[in-house]
Amino acid sequence: MRHLDLSRADLTHLDRPAWRDRFAAWFDDVLTRPGIYRWALSNPITRWFTQYRTRQVFNLMAGFVHTQVLLACVRLNLLAHVKTAPKTLDELATLTRVPAGGLQRLVQSAVSLGLLEQRSQQRYGLGPLGAPVVSHPGIQAMIEHNQLLYQDMLDPVAILQSQWQGAMSDYWPYAGNAEQTPDNTSAQAYARYSELMAASQTFVIEEILAAYAFDGHRSALDVGGGMGRFACELALAYPQLAVRVFDLPDVCRVSQQQIAGRGLAERVQAVPGDFTQETLPSGADVITLVRIAHDHADAVVLALLKAIHQALPVGGRFVLAEPMASEPGQRPEGDAYFHFYLLAMGSGRLRTPMELMHLMHQAGFSQVELLSNPMPVHARVLLGRKV
Numbered sequence: 293m294r295h296l297d298l299s300r301a302d303l304t305h306l307d308r309p310a311w312r313d314r315f316a317a318w319f320d321d322v323l324t325r326p327g328i329y330r331w332a333l334s335n336p337i338t339r340w341f342t343q344y345r346t347r348q349v350f351n352l353m354a355g356f357v358h359t360q361v362l363l364a365c366v367r368l369n370l371l372a373h374v375k376t377a378p379k380t381l382d383e384l385a386t387l388t389r390v391p392a393g394g395l396q397r398l399v400q401s402a403v404s405l406g407l408l409e410q411r412s413q414q415r416y417g418l419g420p421l422g423a424p425v426v427s428h429p430g431i432q433a434m435i436e437h438n439q440l441l442y443q444d445m446l447d448p449v450a451i452l453q454s455q456w457q458g459a460m461s462d463y464w465p466y467a468g469n470a471e472q473t474p475d476n477t478s479a480q481a482y483a484r485y486s487e488l489m490a491a492s493q494t495f496v497i498e499e500i501l502a503a504y505a506f507d508g509h510r511s512a513l514d515v516g517g518g519m520g521r522f523a524c525e526l527a528l529a530y531p532q533l534a535v536r537v538f539d540l541p542d543v544c545r546v547s548q549q550q551i552a553g554r555g556l557a558e559r560v561q562a563v564p565g566d567f568t569q570e571t572l573p574s575g576a577d578v579i580t581l582v583r584i585a586h587d588h589a590d591a592v593v594l595a596l597l598k599a600i601h602q603a604l605p606v607g608g609r610f611v612l613a614e615p616m617a618s619e620p621g622q623r624p625e626g627d628a629y630f631h632f633y634l635l636a637m638g639s640g641r642l643r644t645p646m647e648l649m650h651l652m653h654q655a656g657f658s659q660v661e662l663l664s665n666p667m668p669v670h671a672r673v674l675l676g677r678k679v
Contacts (some may be wrong), residue, residue: 294581295589296454297453297589297590297641298636299617299641299644300641300646300647300650303646303647304617304619304620304644304646305620305630305649306491306620306621312520313491314488315316322586326383326510326668329342331583333367333596338422338613340393342662343348344569353591355399356442357521358405358570358598359399359435359438359442361401361402361405361407362405362407362425362435363435363436363439363503364398364413365398365408365422366404366408366432366435366436367436368388368390368398369387369388369424370384370388370398370399370402370408371407371408371418371422371425372418372426373387373388373424374384374387374417374418375418375426378411378412378415378445378661379415379416379418380400380413380414380415380416381395381396381399381414382400384399384416385580399416402419402422403416403419403633404418405419405421406421406422407419407421407422407425408422409454414446414616419574428494428495430491430492430493430494430495431492432487433488433491433492434449434492434603437463440458440459440460440463440631440636441460441633441636443458443459444458444459444460444636445632445636446456446629449569449631449634451635451636453637457638458636460633460636460637460638461636461637461638461639462637463484464637464638464639467593479651483662485622489518489519489583490518490519490550491523493521493522493582493583494651495667495671496522496524496582496583496613496614496670496671497521497522497582498667499531499665499666499667499668499671499672499673500522500580500582500611500613500665500671500673501526501611501666502665502666503663503665503673504611504663504673504675505531505665506526506530506533506578507530509530509532509533509577509578510532510533510534510577511533511534511535511536511575511576511577511578512526512533512534512535512536512574512576512577512578512579513525513535513536513572513573513576513578513579513580513594513603514535514536514538514579514580514581514582515538515539515567515572515579515580515581515584515600516539516567516581516582517537517538517562517580517582518537518539518543518547519543519546519547519550520537520547520548520550520551520560520562521550522535522555523536523551523560524551524556524560525581526548527556527559527560528556534561535559535560535561535563536560536562536563536573536576537560537561537562537563538563538564538565538567538572538573539562539564539565540564540565541564541565542565543564544562544563547562547566548562557623567596567599568595568596569609571599571602571603572599572600572602572603576603576604576608577602577604577605577607577608577609578608578609578610578611579603579604579609579610579611580610580611580612581600581609581610581611581612581613581614581669582613582671583612583613583614583615583641584596584616585612585614585640585648586614586615586630586634586640586641586643587637587639587640588635588639588640589639589640589641590641590651594652594654594655596650596657597651597652597657598653598655598656600655600665601655601656601657601676601678602656604678605678606678606679607677607678608656608677608678609675609676609677609678610652610676610677610678611673611674611675611676612648612673612674612675612676613671613672613673613674614643614671614672615642615669615670615671616643616644616645616648616668616671616672617630617631617642617643618642618644619645619646620642623672625668625669626640626669630642634643644672645662645672648674649662649674652674652676656677656678657676657677657678659676659677659679660674660675660676661675662674663675663676
């Protein structure tokens with residue numbers, strides 16, 4: 293059975309007055325009384341709320357079907373077909389090689405979800421939610437990849453019992469099996485997950501560049517930088533920066549090719565190494581950690597943050613960006629998805645900004661702040677200063 297970190301209750305617990313707990317208990321009792329549903333529907337004042345909650349519950353129940361509709365649209369290139377011009381059902385059936393009877397069910401479902409919309413002359417075009425899906429390859433890559441998660445979650449109780457070893461933990465070569473090391477994992481596996489990370493990183497990169505200006509720095513180190521996607525975008529956005537990517541040797545062999553292919557070999561360098569076992573390269577006045585901390589246990593993250601603090605000069609900055617759990621009282625931004633994704637992966641934990649800031653303080657960063665960024669659902673950004 294795997295050991296799973298627990299969240300820091302002292303950092304995330306929201307104290308509530310006793311009267312609020314008593315009111316909540318009374319309200320729970322009222323809502324669960326026999327006949328309350330019929331009464332609420334018959335009352336004009338409460339009818340709208342009851343209808344709204346009923347739709348919410350139904351959407352929770354139907355959520356898996358919705359994701360499969362989305363996957364089918366991606367696999368059949370349905371959204372791409374109507375992007376060029378609206379198509380009739382028969383035209384789509386010819387393009388997808390799916391019988392019209394079955395395809396019509398998919399098309400109608402996609403319309404109901406906003407992926408497609410009806411146009412004139414019995415044609416279908418892109419819907420408001422279909423446009424971003426077809427426009428961003430990273431979204432399509434994650435939709436396909438999520439099938440591994442859904443396979444594992446056919447028995448969610450097994451995952452919760454920490455006894456599950458499924459497709460997700462096999463996909464990530466550093467997760468799941470504690471005895472697994474880079475030496476006995478194929479280079480193809482590292483290339484596979486690095487390609488997925490690079491394809492799905494567009495939105496996170498935009499959030500980082502919107503939250504923090506790197507124009508005051510001369511040298512950057514991206515720890516766990518994979519195929520160098522963020523490092524290349526950073527170098528292009530800030531011509532004065534020399535950028536290094538630090539990742540496992542098998543990953544660096546792939547990333548160096550990608551960097552050269554973008555014409556940045558003179559400004560972006562891939563440095564092989566394992567941050568769980570080796571000292572980080574020195575010389576950078578800003579170090580970044582993008583979607584890495586949530587893949588690892590607290591002890592690994594704390595050790596890495598200490599290594600980052602040690603590698604920075606006095607006055608150096610540290611930028612940490614990844615999806616984060618909502619603090620108590622805040623509206624959740626994808627919490628349920630990321631909690632189970634990391635659980636199925638077999639490593640790491642979704643942390644709140646407060647938990648990560650606490651770890652950064654423990655590592656030696658006395659000045660830590662949460663930066664503002666436009667779309668927190670993609671990632672939130674923390675900035676640490678070494679003083």
